[in-house]
Amino acid sequence: MIVILVVAIVLVAGAGAAALVRASRLPHPTSPSRAQPADPATSARARAEADGAIAQARNQALAVRETVREEVLARTQAVEASDGLLEERERTHRDRRAMFDDRRHLHKKRRDEIDARIASVAEMRAEIGATIERSADLDRQTAERTVLDRIDNELATEHQARVEAAVAERVGDVEPAARTLIMEVMQRQLHGHADGAPRAAPLPLEDLDDHGRERLLSALSVIADDTGMELGVDEDRAQATLRGMDPIGREVARQAALEVVDRKLQAADVPPLLLRTRGSLTGTVRQLGEQALWEMQMDGRPELAELVGTLHYRFSYGQNALLHCEETGHICGVLAAELGMGQVTAREAGMLHDIGKSVDHDVEGSHAIIGGELLRILGAPPGIIHAVKAHHFDEEPTTDLAMLTICADAISASRPGARRDTLATYLARLEQLQTIATRHSGVERAFPLQAGREVRIFVRAKQVKDAQVPELSVQIAREIETEMQYPGMIKVTVIRETTATATAPAQIAAVQAANRRRAGNGDDQEAIPNGTAETPQPEATEPEPSGINGSDQI
Known part of the structure; x- marks a missing residue:
């Protein structure tokens, strides 16, 4: 509105200034600079024009002022209307706020009443409970x-x-x-005995001279390095031994060692011999795998046939792994036929359940999990993969095929004559006894005795006190009971020995008197020197702990 008033004033001032300019341009009657007097008519006309311009400017100013006044009035009315609406809204807001405050006060009042009732009920319950407790004691x-x-x-x-x-x-x-x-x-199973396939070859050294022994050991060293075996020489028994976990490498080393002994080969002749032996054995392994798959009515890839054939040289407690797999497959098929399940799938699951044993010496993990991963790579069905992984409960069995495979595996392994587990179990029990006993602090040595029915433990006197010996024996006995499976009882004996040695000096006067008596009697025995005399004592020898090695030997 102020801007409009300023504009109107400027317009009026401009109109007045224009009129004054026009009037100043007209000749003045009394001006001395005019040479001739002005024409009255012209003066009258100019005056009339000036009056008209002034009147026109005045009219325009009045019109502008009227317009501005009307606009200001309209805006004032609009502002008043807005103020009224705003005031109405504020009044409504105040009413709503007052209503909300009333409701809040009412809610608080009701909540206080409810809290009071809850407290009253709780108090009543406490009183009732106390009364009941007093009554019931x-x-x-x-x-x-x-x-x-x-x-x-x-x-x-x-x-x-x-x-x-x-x-x-x-x-x-x-x-x-x-x-x-x-x-x-x-x-229905024909195999009533443990497999007797050759796994060991005697390599006697007693019949060889030094040159022949050196030649043989050099050749055996080359065989051990090439096949990954461990060469051991028993000088007392004059025997050489090759040990290893790889079944194929062990068989290659066995055949090569026999040929070295028979043909008296030099170390330089061993690499070609190993190459021929390995090639021949590869063909034999593939042929064994294909034959086993054909007997089980299975169509397998060459990779699967090679893995299956490798099991022929893998043994578990004296039982041939390939024969065990074939037997498990037959048992699965018969059980599946009796139970109305698929015989083909059951035979495949039983035949391949231990396929992981063919590579478990190179791959870390359980042979069941390894076998399942191998079958997954080879494209086996998921049901067979699950049965293989679950046959030792490394994976929870969830299918009938998995449970069938578990039963067939247990039947094949536990039937009479299936395994020669006496020596292997005995060695494993002795080794486990030594492990449990020697893992305690302060234990120096542990010796299993009486075929594992007793273990004697020697402790260090500086680390274990007398009061700790009974507690240690009880603790080891409990660990043996928890961690081992054994027939009968196992006696645990903990021995703590303290040895102290002191020497009493000889009495000089007594020695001199004895020498004089011997001289007077003419005794030719040598006189006792003035000093101490000690009798050499034999040194106590401690028995060495027997080494335990459960690996296959050649």
């Missing part, structure tokens, strides 16, 4: 625990009774049929 926690324990015992007893009844009913119906089925399956 029993606190609340003990009463709740007693009731819950009673309910738990009743439910557990009822549940156990139902489970036992259901199990007895099912076992009574299923056990005879299962026993008959397993007996029929086991009677």
Whole structure:
């Protein structure tokens, strides 16, 4: 509005200034510079024009002022209307806020009433509980625990009774049929003994002279380096031994060592011999794998046939791994036929369940998991892969095929004559006894005795006190009971020995008197020197702990 007023004033001033300029340009009647007097008519006309311009400017100013006044009035009315609307909104907001405050006060009042009622109820419950506890002479926690324990015992007893009844009913119906089925399956197997395939070759050294022995050991060293075996020489027994975990490398070393002994080859002749032996054995391995797959009515890739053939040179407790896999496959097929399952898939799962043993010497992990990964790479069905991984519960068995494979594997491994596990179990038990005993602080040596029925433990006297010996023996016995499986009992003996030695000096007067008596009697024995006389004592020899080695030997 102020801007409009300023514009109007400027317009009026401009109109007045224009009129004055026009009037100043007209000749003045009294001006001395004019040579001639002005024409009256012209003066009158100029005056009239000036008056008209002034009037026109005045009219324009009045019009502008009227327009400005009307606009200012309109804007004033609009502002007043806006102020009224704003005031109405503020009034509404105040009303709503007042209503909200009323509701909040009402809610607070109701909440206080509810809190008061809750406190009253809690107080009443506390009073009632205290009255009950006084009447029953029993606190609340003990009463709740007693009731819950009673309910738990009743439910557990009822549940156990139902489970036992259901199990007895099912076992009574299923056990005879299962026993008959397993007996029929086991009677169909032709292999009634552990495999006797050659795994060891005697390499006597006693019949060789020094030159021949050196030649043989040099050749055996080349064989060991090439096949990854470990060469050991027993000088007492005059024997050389090659040890290793790789079944193919072990067989290559065995055949090459036999040929070296028979043909009396030099070390320079060993590399070509190993090359020929390895090539021949590769063909034999593939042929064995193809034959086994053909007998199981399986179509396998060459890689699978080679892995299967490798199992022929892998042994577990004296049982040939390939024969074990074939037997497990046959058992799976028979069980599947009796149970109405797929025989082909069952035979494949049983045949391939130990396929991981062909490479477990090179790959870290359980042979079940390794075998499952190998079959996955070779494109085997997921059901067979799961059965292979789960047959030792490395993976939770979730299918009937997995459980069938577990049963067939157990039947093949546990039937009479399947395994020669006496020596291997004995050595493993002795080694485990030594491991459990020697892992404790302060233990110096441990010796298993009486075929593993007793273990004697020697401790360091500076690290283990007398009061700690009984506690240590009990602790080791508990660990043996927890970690080992053994027949009968195992006696644990902890020995702590302290030896102290002192020397008493000889009495000089007594020695001189003895010398004089000997001189007077003419005794030719030498006189006792003035000093100490010690009798040399034999040194105590300690038995060396027997070494335990469960690896296959050549």
